[in-house]
Amino acid sequence: MTKTAARLLEQRLRSCDVVAAVYEETVAVLLVRTDDIGLRDAVHRIRGALASIGGSWRLRAFSYPEHSNAIQALDILAAA
Numbered sequence: 001m002t003k004t005a006a007r008l009l010e011q012r013l014r015s016c017d018v019v020a021a022v023y024e025e026t027v028a029v030l031l032v033r034t035d036d037i038g039l040r041d042a043v044h045r046i047r048g049a050l051a052s053i054g055g056s057w058r059l060r061a062f063s064y065p066e067h068s069n070a071i072q073a074l075d076i077l078a079a080a
Helices: 002-012 036-052 068-072 075-079
Strands: 018-023 026-032 058-064
Touching: 002 018, 002 026, 002 036, 026 036, 036 058, 058 068
Parallel strands: 026 058
Antiparallel strands: 018 026
16 A cells, blocks of 8 residues: 555655655655745645545655755665
8 A cells, every 4th residue: 555655645746756655654755845834735735645545654754955864864765
């Protein structure tokens, strides 16, 4: 179901944003050139989209380049 969620989110975000199915029921989203207000708005929309397909989702959302240090520290990048 995680890949289904990632595909759903890809349809609802900009083409420059990155969505990754990370672990079971965990989705990571990288929003390019998005300020904190835009990030909060996107997270709200993403949570709504995930709720529409059910499950207990964990979401990691970052904007780039603002959160580049946090992004580099993620374990998920080592697995990619």
